[in-house]
Amino acid sequence: MGGKQDGDEAYGKPAKYDPSFRGPIKNRSCTDIVCCILFLLFILGYIVVGIVAWVYGDPRQVLYPRNSTGAYCGVGANKDKPYLLYFNIFSCVLATNIITVAENGLQCPTPQPVIQSLQQELCPSFLLPSAPALGRCLPLLNSTPPELPGISSNTSISQGISGLLDSLNARDISVKIFEDFAQSWYWILVALGVALVLSLLFILLLRLVAGPLVLVLILGVLGVLAYGIYHCWMEYRVLRDKGASITQQGITTNLSAYRNVQETWLVALIVLAVLEGILLLMLIFLRQRIRIAIALLKEASKAVGHMMSTMFYPLVTFVLLLICIVYWAMTALYLATSGQPQYVLWAPNASLPSCEKVQMNTSCNPMAQPVNSSCPGLMCIFQSYSSTGLVQRSLFNLQIYGVLGLFWTLNWVLALGQCVLAGAFASFYWALDKRRDIPTFPLISAFIRTLRYHTGSLAFGALILTLVQIARVVLEYIDNKLRGAQNPVARCIMCCFKCCLWCLEKFIKFLNRNAYIMIAIYGKNFCVSAKNAFMLLMRNIVRVVVLDKVTDLLLFFGKLLVVGGVGVLSFFFFTGRIQGLGTNFESPSLNYYWLPIMVSILGAYVIANGFFSVFGMCVDTLFLCFLEDLERNDGSLDRPYHMPTALLKILGKKNEVLPGDKKRKK
Numbered sequence: 330m331g332g333k334q335d336g337d338e339a340y341g342k343p344a345k346y347d348p349s350f351r352g353p354i355k356n357r358s359c360t361d362i363v364c365c366i367l368f369l370l371f372i373l374g375y376i377v378v379g380i381v382a383w384v385y386g387d388p389r390q391v392l393y394p395r396n397s398t399g400a401y402c403g404v405g406a407n408k409d410k411p412y413l414l415y416f417n418i419f420s421c422v423l424a425t426n427i428i429t430v431a432e433n434g435l436q437c438p439t440p441q442p443v444i445q446s447l448q449q450e451l452c453p454s455f456l457l458p459s460a461p462a463l464g465r466c467l468p469l470l471n472s473t474p475p476e477l478p479g480i481s482s483n484t485s486i487s488q489g490i491s492g493l494l495d496s497l498n499a500r501d502i503s504v505k506i507f508e509d510f511a512q513s514w515y516w517i518l519v520a521l522g523v524a525l526v527l528s529l530l531f532i533l534l535l536r537l538v539a540g541p542l543v544l545v546l547i548l549g550v551l552g553v554l555a556y557g558i559y560h561c562w563m564e565y566r567v568l569r570d571k572g573a574s575i576t577q578q579g580i581t582t583n584l585s586a587y588r589n590v591q592e593t594w595l596v597a598l599i600v601l602a603v604l605e606g607i608l609l610l611m612l613i614f615l616r617q618r619i620r621i622a623i624a625l626l627k628e629a630s631k632a633v634g635h636m637m638s639t640m641f642y643p644l645v646t647f648v649l650l651l652i653c654i655v656y657w658a659m660t661a662l663y664l665a666t667s668g669q670p671q672y673v674l675w676a677p678n679a680s681l682p683s684c685e686k687v688q689m690n691t692s693c694n695p696m697a698q699p700v701n702s703s704c705p706g707l708m709c710i711f712q713s714y715s716s717t718g719l720v721q722r723s724l725f726n727l728q729i730y731g732v733l734g735l736f737w738t739l740n741w742v743l744a745l746g747q748c749v750l751a752g753a754f755a756s757f758y759w760a761l762d763k764r765r766d767i768p769t770f771p772l773i774s775a776f777i778r779t780l781r782y783h784t785g786s787l788a789f790g791a792l793i794l795t796l797v798q799i800a801r802v803v804l805e806y807i808d809n810k811l812r813g814a815q816n817p818v819a820r821c822i823m824c825c826f827k828c829c830l831w832c833l834e835k836f837i838k839f840l841n842r843n844a845y846i847m848i849a850i851y852g853k854n855f856c857v858s859a860k861n862a863f864m865l866l867m868r869n870i871v872r873v874v875v876l877d878k879v880t881d882l883l884l885f886f887g888k889l890l891v892v893g894g895v896g897v898l899s900f901f902f903f904t905g906r907i908q909g910l911g912t913n914f915e916s917p918s919l920n921y922y923w924l925p926i927m928v929s930i931l932g933a934y935v936i937a938n939g940f941f942s943v944f945g946m947c948v949d950t951l952f953l954c955f956l957e958d959l960e961r962n963d964g965s966l967d968r969p970y971h972m973p974t975a976l977l978k979i980l981g982k983k984n985e986v987l988p989g990d991k992k993r994k995k
Contacts, residue, residue, distance in 0.1 A: 343868070343960035350961070351766075353755050353775070357782050357852030364792070364855075365785025368741070375734040378727055379660045386663025390670065505920040512918065513903065513925040517932070520899050520925075524933035527891045528940035529640065535630035539883070540623050546882050547612065554605045561598035565591050611875075617979065618872050622879040624975045625955065629947040632757045638772045639753055639947070643939035646746040650739060657735040664727055676707045736798055740791035747842055748787060749775045750946045752849035758954040759971050775849065786848050786855040790841040797837055801830045842946075846953050862953065869956050880948050884941045888934065895933035899926045 359365070393401045394413035403411030535542070568591035612619070633639060673690045684704035693709040752775030760766035768774045779787070808823050843862035844855055851858065866873050903922045919925070955972055959980075962968040969984045970977060977983055 344865070344957050345961070347961065351759060353752050353759070353778075353850050354852045355778075357778075359782050359785065360848070360852065360854040361783075361785030361789045363785070364789040368737075368785065368788035368792075371734070371737065374730070375738075378664075378730055378734075379656065381727070382660045382663035382667065385667040387666045388662050390666045391662065395670070506924060509919045509921055509924050516902065517925050517928055520895050520929035521932045521936060523898065524891050524895045524929075524936045525940075527894060528887070528937045531887045531890065532630055532640075532940060532944050533634050535883075536627045536634070539626045539630065542886070543619070543623055543626075543879060543883060546886055547608075550882070551605065551608060554601050554608070557601045558598055558605060561594045561601060565594035565598060568594065615871070615875055618875040619879060620979050621872065621976065622876040624973065624979060625876065625948060625951055626880065626883065627975065628758075628973050629754075629944060629951055632754050632947050632951065633944060635757060635763065635767070636753055636771055639750055639943055640940060642746060642750060642772065643943060646742060647939070649742040649745075653735065653738040653742060657731055660731050661728060664724060664731070667724065672709045674707065675710045676704050732802075733795065733799065736795040737788075737791055740794050740798075741787055744787040744791050744841065744845055745779060747946055748779045748783060748845040748849045750943060751775075751846040751950045752778060754947045754950040755846070755850045755954055758951050758958075761969070761971060779849065782852060783848050786858070787845070789855040790844060790859075794834070794837050794841060797830060797834045801827070801834065804830060842949065843953065846950050849950075850954070850957075865953065865956055865960075872952075872956070876948070876952055880945060884945060887941055888937045891937040892930055892933045896926065896930045899929040 389401055389404060393404055395401055400407055402413045568589065574591060672693050674687060674693050675689060676684050676687070681704070684707070687704050687707060749772065753771040756767055756771045756775070757763070804823070804827055808827070811819075811823075840859055840863060843866065844859035847853065847858035847862045848855065851861075853861070903919065903925050955976065958971050962970050964970050964977075964982055964984045966985050970982060
């Protein structure tokens with residue numbers, strides 16, 4: 330008795346009966362108003378950053394190529410001249426101080442406009458068969474590089490030229506990929522439709538096959554572990570008879586060498602045996618809780634079938650996420666191109682005595698080509714974008730603001746989806762009469778209620794998660810920059826920090842998810858909801874673990890079934906192995922048959938993940954409601970249980986009924 334009281338004090342007292350509670354609270358007030366105001370002000374500032382980027386940015390600097398005079402190709406006066414021609418594309422290989430493609434686009438120190446003569450190197454000295462790619466005339470696949478003075482076939486420069494041509498051949502591959510998409514897009518959509526139907530059928534059929542399916546999956550895991558134990562034992566026995574021991578081999582950094590020592594297989598055998606024993610003990614002592622988990626899965630399948638609109642809510646989340654990502658990408662692009670282009674003098678042979686009088690890397694005007702006959706190849710090339718001006722000086726801070734806005738808005742959209750779905754599914758659980766007590770449009774009602782009252786609470790939880798994610802990004806950046814200079818101790822410390830932040834992020838996601846469920850039901854602020862959810866789960870920690878693992882196992886199998894099924898069907902269809910279905914079902918002729926297969930598999934995973942995320946949210950919501958139901962009610966006429974009959978039977982409980990009345994719970 331004392332232990333029970335101590336547990337109640339440690340994790341809070343059980344929820345008390347509230348006669349006015351009939352499901353998600355309708356008469357509620359706004360929560361976390363301060364955070365709501367802060368979030369709205371931040372969004373307003375985010376919009377201002379976008380406007381500033383729009384006013385000062387010029388994405389044409391990235392989207393369109395420039396010639397040597399700085400004029401855009403395909404824009405304005407050059408509208409009829411959309412392609413940039415490099416007079417000597419091998420200057421891209423010969424030059425050593427060129428702006429990289431990743432930083433400022435493809436810029437090569439080779440003049441484009443024909444102004445003077447070939448002797449002054451202002452006209453192309455050779456031509457290669459080419460085709461447009463990204464607004465630039467690039468050599469075709471079968472182009473042969475010309476003989477350039479001073480370059481032999483054995484030099485590294487010649488190898489660089491060959492490498493350049495090889496990289497330009499990617500254009501030919503991209504054309505083939507585009508052709509494959511044009512030929513197979515219809516069948517890819519068919520494969521995605523199959524994935525959608527399979528996902529929906531799997532969830533709806535769980536009410537019939539959840540129990541046998543969970544049993545088969547558990548037995549399958551036991552079988553896999555048993556085979557692993559057998560295999561490890563056989564390997565261990567063979568190596569033991571040979572006398573292969575780690576004491577003979579010694580410690581080595583070659584990990585593959587440990588496969589040939591008996592100790593490795595002995596350790597693996599012990600680990601698998603322990604896991605097998607734990608799983609068997611769980612089946613024996615936690616079978617009641619496993620039955621509860623299965624009953625909740627069946628009830629979740631019924632809830633989803635009753636509110637089919639919830640299955641398509643991920644489309645709303647996807648659209649909102651896409652808007653957030655596109656807005657951030659456009660803002661970042663405009664900010665990155667907010668400066669004016671700067672040009673400097675450059676020559677391929679700047680070390681020649683005839684070029685010593687020329688001050689290289691000094692600013693110049695690309696509209697007026699430098700005239701210096703003594704320095705061959707002297708030209709005015711693009712260097713970078715200017716960093717002067719208020720916007721340019723604040724560019725780094727504005728980009729950081731944009732990244733913070735990206736993470737915060739993305740997490741807020743995900744939180745909105747979780748809270749809306751939780752509100753809809755909670756209305757299903759707490760309805761004694763499913764046909765009468767559930768709102769007509771539960772999803773829309775939950776959506777409006779969440780936006781109206783709990784924008785601040787969602788922003789609060791999203792901000793906490795955002796700060797942790799930003800810290801992880803900063804840590805990854807520091808680790809990447811210092812990777813070459815770190816010693817083993819520093820790497821170990823960095824790895825520990827990264828692991829701690831990863832665990833913290835997972836915990837916050839778990840806490841936020843359950844806090845949003847409590848917000849959707851009771852309408853309290855984020856901190857109170859997070860505390861109540863955490864305490865409720867800790868009072869039922871064993872049930873939490875069992876339900877979580879059973880659900881994870883089931884959803885993993887569902888994803889495997891959908892993705893694997895679509896992948897197998899796509900493989901047999903696009904490789905032409907399915908015959909006899911008529912001319913309308915013949916596989917298209919493709920350059921790369923693996924391309925539509927991979928797209929179909931990826932799309933199937935996205936669809937399955939979206940459907941099963943809704944189902945997972947339903948399970949979590951019904952589980953919290955079930956725990957609250959156990960603590961609030963006792964099955965009497967005044968305090969009836971809201972759980973389904975299957976759960977009542979498993980728990981050995983029942984609702985009292987008046988003489989002659991029908992059952993109060995279907």
